[in-house]
Amino acid sequence: NAGVTQTPKFQVLKTGQSMTLQCAQDMNHEYMSWYRQDPGMGLRLIHYSVGAGITDQGEVPNGYNVSRSTTEDFPLRLLSAAPSQTSVYFCASSYPSGSEYFGPGTRLLVL
Amino acid sequence: GESVGLHLPTLSVQEGDNSIINCAYSNSASDYFIWYKQESGKGPQFIIDIRSNMDKRQGQRVTVLLNKTVKHLSLQIAATQPGDSAVYFCAENFNSGGSNYKLTFGKGTLLTVNP
Numbered sequence: 001n002a003g004v005t006q007t008p009k010f011q012v013l014k015t016g017q018s019m020t021l022q023c024a025q026d027m028n029h030e031y032m033s034w035y036r037q038d039p040g041m042g043l044r045l046i047h048y049s050v051g052a053g054i055t056d057q058g059e060v061p062n063g064y065n066v067s068r069s070t071t072e073d074f075p076l077r078l079l080s081a082a083p084s085q086t087s088v089y090f091c092a093s094s095y096p097s098g099s100e101y102f103g104p105g106t107r108l109l110v111l
Numbered sequence: 112g113e114s115v116g117l118h119l120p121t122l123s124v125q126e127g128d129n130s131i132i133n134c135a136y137s138n139s140a141s142d143y144f145i146w147y148k149q150e151s152g153k154g155p156q157f158i159i160d161i162r163s164n165m166d167k168r169q170g171q172r173v174t175v176l177l178n179k180t181v182k183h184l185s186l187q188i189a190a191t192q193p194g195d196s197a198v199y200f201c202a203e204n205f206n207s208g209g210s211n212y213k214l215t216f217g218k219g220t221l222l223t224v225n226p
Contacts, residue, residue, distance in 0.1 A: 004154075033214070035216075040218065041218065042200060042216045042217055042218040042219055043155070043200065043216040044216075045213060045214070045215075048213070058213065090154050090155070092154075099145050099157045099160050100145075100155075100157070100214060101157065102147075102154035102155045102156070103154055104153060104154050105153070105154050
């Protein structure tokens with residue numbers, strides 16, 4: 001199993017640009033989540049999904065959209081990038097009430 | 112609001128010593144707790160978990176203790192090795208039922224192991 005994969009690994013955007021961070025898992029996990037990690041802030045939940053076709057907001061959802069058309073994929077869309085969205089983004093997946101498996105992260109810089 | 116926090120942001124130990132990393136949680140309804148290890152430039156990696164119906168769980172060189180009375184969680188690492196140097200996060204899961212599932216992370220403790 002590849003586990004949780006994320007692309008790209010690094011990305012530089014200009015303010016106002018849009019982009020999609022890709023996340024895929026091959027463990028048939030029902031739950032998938034997106035977190036952002038900022039220095040001294042730990043991991044903060046952006047959006048999560050408990051199954052295909054179901055998404056919900058986390059702690060910091062503003063400026064991000066998600067969709068879950070398949071069990072395997074959970075892309076995160078930045079609609080209009082802002083410098084405040086400079087961060088490291090982690091995707092994770094799990095079984096219900098199980099521990100989450102994290103991807104390697106995407107490092108995003110918004111200029 | 113509910114939160115998960117750590118008593119010590121940094122911990123420095125000598126190789127071979129035992130390490131104890133502490134975590135306080137405030138949501139008494141949380142029913143599942145996890146410790147993660149994050150090495151520089153990598154995603155968090157699962158170490159050990161414990162459910163609220165237990166007060167102790169052991170893994171390989173690691174033990175998690177849960178004290179529900181004072182809402183405290185700890186991670187004990189035996190015979191700490193240089194490879195244990197990382198940031199350690201505790202996380203709590205409050206499952207309110209149905210489709211509500213949210214894992215809340217603490218801010219992390221940096222463990223440095225000196226050779």
